Amino acid sequence: MSTVLILGAASDMAVAIAKKYAAEGNAIQLAARNIQRLQPLQSDIAIRYNTTCTVHEFDALNFNSHQAFFDQLPVKPDITICVFGYLGENETARASWVESEKIIHTNYTGAVSILNVVSNYYAAQQKGVIAGISSVAGERGRQSNYIYGSAKAGFTAYLSGLRNRMFHEKVHVVSVQPGFVYTRMTENLTLPPLLTANPEAVANTVYKAVAKKKNVVYVKWFWRWIMLIIKSIPEFMFKKLKM
Amino acid sequence: MKKEIANWGNYPVMESDEQQFSFDDQLQQMVKDTHHFIPRGNGRCYGDASLGGQTISTLKYDKILSFDVQNGVFECQSGLVLDKILEVIVPKGWFLPVTPGTKFITVGGAVGSDVHGKNHHVDGSFSNHIVEMDIVLADGRVLTCSPTQYPDLFEATCGGMGLTGMISRVKFRLKKIETSCIKQKQIKADNLEHIIQLFEEYKHYTYSVAWIDCLKKGKGFGRSILILGEHATINDLNDKQRKDPLQLPKKKQITFPFNLPSWVLNTFTVKAFNFLYYGKNFKKEINNVVGYEPFYYPLDAILHWNRGYGKKGFIQYQFVVPMNAKQGLIEILQRISDKGIGSFLAVLKVFGKQESLISFPEEGYTLALDIPVRKGLFEFLDELDQIVLKYGGRLYMSKDARMKPEVLEAGYPRLQEFKDIVKKYNPDGKIRSTQSDRLLLTTN
Numbered sequence: 001m002s003t004v005l006i007l008g009a010a011s012d013m014a015v016a017i018a019k020k021y022a023a024e025g026n027a028i029q030l031a032a033r034n035i036q037r038l039q040p041l042q043s044d045i046a047i048r049y050n051t052t053c054t055v056h057e058f059d060a061l062n063f064n065s066h067q068a069f070f071d072q073l074p075v076k077p078d079i080t081i082c083v084f085g086y087l088g089e090n091e092t093a094r095a096s097w098v099e100s101e102k103i104i105h106t107n108y109t110g111a112v113s114i115l116n117v118v119s120n121y122y123a124a125q126q127k128g129v130i131a132g133i134s135s136v137a138g139e140r141g142r143q144s145n146y147i148y149g150s151a152k153a154g155f156t157a158y159l160s161g162l163r164n165r166m167f168h169e170k171v172h173v174v175s176v177q178p179g180f181v182y183t184r185m186t187e188n189l190t191l192p193p194l195l196t197a198n199p200e201a202v203a204n205t206v207y208k209a210v211a212k213k214k215n216v217v218y219v220k221w222f223w224r225w226i227m228l229i230i231k232s233i234p235e236f237m238f239k240k241l242k243m
Numbered sequence: 244m245k246k247e248i249a250n251w252g253n254y255p256v257m258e259s260d261e262q263q264f265s266f267d268d269q270l271q272q273m274v275k276d277t278h279h280f281i282p283r284g285n286g287r288c289y290g291d292a293s294l295g296g297q298t299i300s301t302l303k304y305d306k307i308l309s310f311d312v313q314n315g316v317f318e319c320q321s322g323l324v325l326d327k328i329l330e331v332i333v334p335k336g337w338f339l340p341v342t343p344g345t346k347f348i349t350v351g352g353a354v355g356s357d358v359h360g361k362n363h364h365v366d367g368s369f370s371n372h373i374v375e376m377d378i379v380l381a382d383g384r385v386l387t388c389s390p391t392q393y394p395d396l397f398e399a400t401c402g403g404m405g406l407t408g409m410i411s412r413v414k415f416r417l418k419k420i421e422t423s424c425i426k427q428k429q430i431k432a433d434n435l436e437h438i439i440q441l442f443e444e445y446k447h448y449t450y451s452v453a454w455i456d457c458l459k460k461g462k463g464f465g466r467s468i469l470i471l472g473e474h475a476t477i478n479d480l481n482d483k484q485r486k487d488p489l490q491l492p493k494k495k496q497i498t499f500p501f502n503l504p505s506w507v508l509n510t511f512t513v514k515a516f517n518f519l520y521y522g523k524n525f526k527k528e529i530n531n532v533v534g535y536e537p538f539y540y541p542l543d544a545i546l547h548w549n550r551g552y553g554k555k556g557f558i559q560y561q562f563v564v565p566m567n568a569k570q571g572l573i574e575i576l577q578r579i580s581d582k583g584i585g586s587f588l589a590v591l592k593v594f595g596k597q598e599s600l601i602s603f604p605e606e607g608y609t610l611a612l613d614i615p616v617r618k619g620l621f622e623f624l625d626e627l628d629q630i631v632l633k634y635g636g637r638l639y640m641s642k643d644a645r646m647k648p649e650v651l652e653a654g655y656p657r658l659q660e661f662k663d664i665v666k667k668y669n670p671d672g673k674i675r676s677t678q679s680d681r682l683l684l685t686t687n
């Protein structure tokens with residue numbers, strides 16, 4: 001049995017991941033800004049899966065609190081999964097720095113800040129697993145969501161560097177690249193059903209990737225190929241597309 | 244998000260703006276901000292009770308809040324589906340106090356319709372087992388109610404088809420079981436008289452229900468199979484079953500892939516089905532021990548069997564008539580058989596005594612028939628309504644998609660009281676469904 005810390009535990013993806021790990025007999029630590037929202041999930045997981053589940057207040061944007069947050073965890077997690085993210089609105093973000101900042105800080109700065117803390121601890125004890133949920137949107141900037149995409153690109157690069165560093169510390173880092181996922185974040189978008197995964201599929205991918213020590217995984221296999229194609233379009237053509 | 248939705252009967256289909264939520268604070272905000280809406284569970288009512296221009300779906304609001312394993316008290320959010328509850332409680336030796344014929348309904352839906360099971364004559368309906376529940380009212384306020392706390396709100400919510408507010412949390416009592424199996428007895432009845440007599444004879448059984456062949460004419464009119472059951476004890480099990488007496492059923496389900504063209508379901512095919520079904524039970528009586536799934540939920544084994552009725556959908560016609568009105572039952576079955584209307588499913592049950600404001604059950608016989616939508620059907624059902632009323636009966640709102648407001652009014656003597664309570668907690672008729680508008684429960 002391991003203890004699994006889930007950062008950003010109130011999202012649909014996080015709920016699915018928490019349930020998957022609980023169903024496999026692990027203890028769960030749920031961390032998010034609003035503890036009250038987490039309480040029903042806590043009782044649900046504890047009762048349904050007969051396991052330990054605790055809740056912890058965590059705000060991705062409150063960087064200064066991250067070290068204290070981790071230090072105060074009563075049990076240190078064996079696996080840390082960074083799920084939080086904020087899609088935001090590209091249109092709004094273009095006009096408002098507040099929105100841009102929220103997108104960048106939630107998806108990138110906040111993630112770097114907390115994972116620095118966690119990875120330093122894991123490095124010191126020479127074990128641990130970190131999984132980060134990034135996005136295919138980070139693989140090439142597109143006019144429709146390049147602010148979010150660039151923050152995720154930063155996160156993807158961070159995870160890759162972290163993996164490189166932590167390999168030498170016996171710590172494993174997994175990058176998960178979901179494509180479209182049906183969640184609260186995307187409920188107002190019309191998504192192509194064939195390309196869209198449900199949160200449970202993401203949870204299964206994360207679980208397997210961690211267990212098998214994968215480096216970079218895509219939730220639906222064809223996203224790897226779609227992104228390969230998108231990345232190989234020459235820039236002079238790409239800039240003319242409406243994507 | 245705007246989408247086309249329909250409930251189990253696939254009639255009517257309508258465009259609706261459906262919102263979802265996961266958290267209490269979100270729910271309260273949503274209720275406050277939405278112009279008008281109806282709560283929606285898993286859409287397993289048959290008609291238009293959980294349809295409207297705007298719906299708030301509870302399906303993502305499905306967390307277990309507490310489970311007292313010692314005393315069998317369970318508490319959850321209203322969007323939790325019974326199927327998921329069984330997975331948690333059965334291995335611990337508990338069962339739902341009341342369950343309808345499908346396990347794919349939410350707890351909110353169980354209260355909104357105040358559902359009954361095969362054990363109504365012994366255990367009453369779902370609301371009899373509620374300790375307390377929370378309702379989010381039209382203005383976003385949350386009230387905790389029970390038979391003694393805001394009893395008017397409590398009573399009008401049980402069977403009130405979502406009109407008093409959004410049920411958010413429900414705490415209810417479970418039933419102790421020794422094993423997950425059912426000791427089943429099936430008895431073949433030659434005709435209607437016979438089945439009624441059998442119900443009488445076996446009324447001490449906890450669970451009972453009868454499947455009727457409603458196309459058979461003449462001497463075999465009303466031939467049926469009575470299905471009786473008790474929760475099996477350890478002693479009833481064979482050695483293999485005894486190794487894991489509280490085991491859950493293994494998952495295997497077939498999905499009905501598409502809508503069948505409606506001509507498939509004509510009188511001939513229904514006759515053939517009934518012939519095979521009743522022919523299969525060639526023995527007068529069969530006794531065996533079965534898992535709880537085939538006993539309670541025989542139809543759930545085929546997901547989306549409702550598509551078998553074709554694109555136009557179907558109506559489930561369910562009514563109850565008082566004990567002394569057997570003649571009403573005969574008259575209606577006679578009309579159906581004369582009309583040659585095909586119904587795979589004709590289910591007969593006996594209800595025990597129940598005092599209720601707006602819940603469907605009352606002491607008597609209840610019959611449920613599935614009938615595909617076709618020309619002339621609604622006129623025919625209007626005629627059946629008159630027979631039901633003549634015998635002092637009423638229709639089940641949870642299955643209804645077409646009754647007239649006068650029929651509701653004549654069947655439910657305390658209707659005005661119900662309307663007044665709805666008005667008190669939902670003063671502007673903000674919470675309303677296609678059904679409540681049709682039945683004049685929410686139009687001002």
Ligand SMILES: Cc1cc2nc3c(=O)[nH]c(=O)nc-3n(C[C@H](O)[C@H](O)[C@H](O)COP(=O)(O)OP(=O)(O)OC[C@H]3O[C@@H](n4cnc5c(N)ncnc54)[C@H](O)[C@@H]3O)c2cc1C
Pocket residue numbers: 250251281282283284285286287288289292293301321322342343344345347348349350351352353354355356357358359360361403404405406408409410411542641642
């Ligand atoms: C195969 C089958 C067999 C059935 N057998 C039986 C049976 O034996 N006995 C029986 O009684 N019924 C039976 N039913 C009917 C079914 O149990 C009820 O219609 C039940 O209410 C459906 O619940 P749902 O979660 O699907 O809710 P919906 O169908 O979505 O809603 C039903 C009603 O409850 C209200 N509601 C739902 N959630 C809430 C909430 N959170 N707060 C307030 N109101 C809410 C809705 O507004 C609506 O009026 C059967 C249905 C099927 C498909």
